[in-house]
Amino acid sequence: MKKNIPIGISNFRTLKERNLYHVDKTLMIKEFLDDNGTWISLITRPRRFGKTLNMSMMAEFFDITKDSKEIFEGTKIMETEYASYINQYPTIFLSIAN
Numbered sequence: 001m002k003k004n005i006p007i008g009i010s011n012f013r014t015l016k017e018r019n020l021y022h023v024d025k026t027l028m029i030k031e032f033l034d035d036n037g038t039w040i041s042l043i044t045r046p047r048r049f050g051k052t053l054n055m056s057m058m059a060e061f062f063d064i065t066k067d068s069k070e071i072f073e074g075t076k077i078m079e080t081e082y083a084s085y086i087n088q089y090p091t092i093f094l095s096i097a098n
Contacts, residue, residue: 010052012060016071026077028054029061033082062089 006020015022032041045051060068061077068087072078078086 010050010056012053012057013068013071015053024076025050025054026057026061026072026075027080029058029077029085030080030082032058033085059091061086063087063091064089 003019003021006015006018006022009015009018009020035041043051043054060066060071062085064087066087072086077083
């Protein structure tokens, strides 16, 4: 089935539920967890480079108030030892976009 390109969508759950075209960047979560000596992470990228989408993905992965196993099914992070971390931590994330 042909997938549509998600123009203007920066919410990971929406992207996955609508089955839109995307690049699997879930291993960013592994990199974030592997860098355990850092107190603060500064994530900088040029405009329109997916910062909000990546933060939304991380919030979906960690947030204890959600059940995100279904939307992460088939992603690279679920093939790692970090799959057990899904929905295990309280998070605060305010989504500005849809």
